[in-house]
Amino acid sequence: MCSHREVYEPLIPGLRGNYNLEDWCFWRVAPACRSTDHVMMVALARALEVPLRVERVRGGYDPDIYTGPGVPRPRVTLLYSANHYEIIYPRAPSAESSSHQASQREHAADQGSSQQTTQRKHPADQSSSHQASQREDHADQS
Structure with missing residues (x-):
């Protein structure tokens, strides 16, 4: 995300002065077991070049997260529930x-x-010359 700050900074409210994108990532993205949001999922999809489909537990619509134009239909589906995502396996x-x-x-x-x-x-698979020689041998014996 920090490598593409021009894409992500406008999407994150509250970034200003002393609280920049690096700080936000340090507190919100890097720690394990933290809740995530749509911005982080977009960054993940782009970084891994894997389009995602998001389904909500309580209904509603989230557009699929694509990594670029011409990308095929998402094959990974995530279930969004209570500020976190779960992978839905086929x-x-x-x-x-x-x-x-x-x-x-x-x-x-x-x-x-x-x-x-x-x-x-x-016998039908034998060569014609082999079959001819067998007929000659048989004729000689008669």
């Missing part, structure tokens, strides 16, 4: 569904390799 597929999908992939791979082996041994 629901993972169930364990049964995941293991079922994995077994289907393994079964398909096994079938593919057995078909390739069968195809390699099939």
Whole structure:
């Protein structure tokens, strides 16, 4: 934030004289377990180049936080509640569904390799010169 003071200073009320952006960051951003606000989330999104979606517990609308023009739809969603943000993780597929999908992939791979082996041994795959020489050998024996 301090590296881009021209962007953030106008967004923070109360900065003046002896209380500058560095002081504000020292007291409001740097300490752990501090409440955060929209300005800090915008700075985080820009620094990490990750667009964010913000949902509010009590409803209302917050625009998505983008890092620049042409940035894709946000993939990270934050839940804003009582002056803090929580990350909302997408629901993972169930364990049964995941293991079922994995077994289907393994079964398909096994079938593919057995078909390739069968195809390699099939006489139709032999070269025409090899087939011709086999016919000649058979004719000589008759």
